[in-house]
Amino acid sequence: MQSPKLVIFDCDGVLVDTENLANRRLAEWLNAAGFETTFEYCRKNFSGRSMASVQKEIEAETDVRLGADFVERWNAGLPDLFAHGVEAIPHVRDFIDKVRVAGVAYCVASSARISKMHITLGQTGLLPLFEQAMFSSTMVARGKPFPDLFLHAAKTMGFAPADCIVIEDSVAGTQAGIAARMRVFSYHADPFSDPEGLVKAGGILFDDMRELAGLVPIH
Template sequence: MVPPKLVIFDCDGILVDTENLANRRLAEWLSAAGYPTSFEFCRKHYSGRSMASVQKDIEAQTEVRLGADFVDCWNAGLPDLFAHGVEEIPFVRDFIEAVRVAGIAYCVATSARISKMHITLGQTGLLPLFEHAMFSSTMVARGKPFPDLFLHAAETMGFSPDDCIVIEDSVAGTQAGIAAGMRVFSYHGDAYSDRDGLIRAGGIPFDDMRSLAGLVPIN
């Protein structure tokens, strides 16, 4: 396997442990808005998705209307939600450091807004490692599972898709990376991860960040 020239990290669930916090609140919000659902459903179906795409899907499939201010209200509540309890994914810092020492370019590309990344990466001390290259789905027309975000990140960083790898944890993100023509390594270290879904989407599965250096040729 040829070493990558660019490593694209997802943020939530790959760099920082936020998916459970976010999806518990999302289930509460959606249920209160008239779309009864559970944490487990949200965790499986909405992880890795932008709130704009979640709202679009729900309103396209049901008669529920979440309101024009749904996304803005959600984002306004993130500082409080992530004020405490956000931790970095175990051992991911070691892999980032290995990539950096090898002289391989890297960035973060996520469905979340840049402001959210500043909160979550800031909480864990990872922000200084990624401030040089942060990409959000707000920068492109279509979020995950479409390839736009990863293609935008690669183009901006100056690399072709086949020179890039993506580190993801969601089915939507894995689908986006594969659609972009990139190799995708899909992390399922969380108890709620959809390992089978990640594999069906085309990802190379792994469940421990310590094993990633053995899967990705970076030396």
């Protein structure tokens, strides 16, 4: 396996541990709106997705209406939600440092808005490493599981898809990376992750960030 020229990191669940906080709140909001659900369902089905795509799916498949301001209200509440308790994923900083020392290009590409990434990466001290290369699904027509975001990131950074790898944790994100014709390494240490779904999507699975250096030849 050749060394990648660009490493694309997802944010939530790969760089920062936010998925459980976010999906607990999402389950509360959806239940309050009349969409009966559980934290576990949201964690499995909505992780790695933009709130706009979650709203679109729910309103297309049910009679529940979340309101024209749903996404706006969600984003307005994120600073409070992530004000405390957000931590970096264990050992991910070591892998980022290895990529940096080797001089390999890297970036973050997330379903989240740039403003949210500023909050979560800021809380964990990772923001200075990524603020020059941040990509959000708000920049493209279609979010994950479509390949648009990863293709946009690669094009902007100046690399062909075949020279890129993606570090993901969600099924939607893994599907997006594979659809972009990139190698995808899918992290599944979280007890609520979906290893079977990640394998089916085409990801190369690992459950410890310290394993990644052995899986990805960085030089």
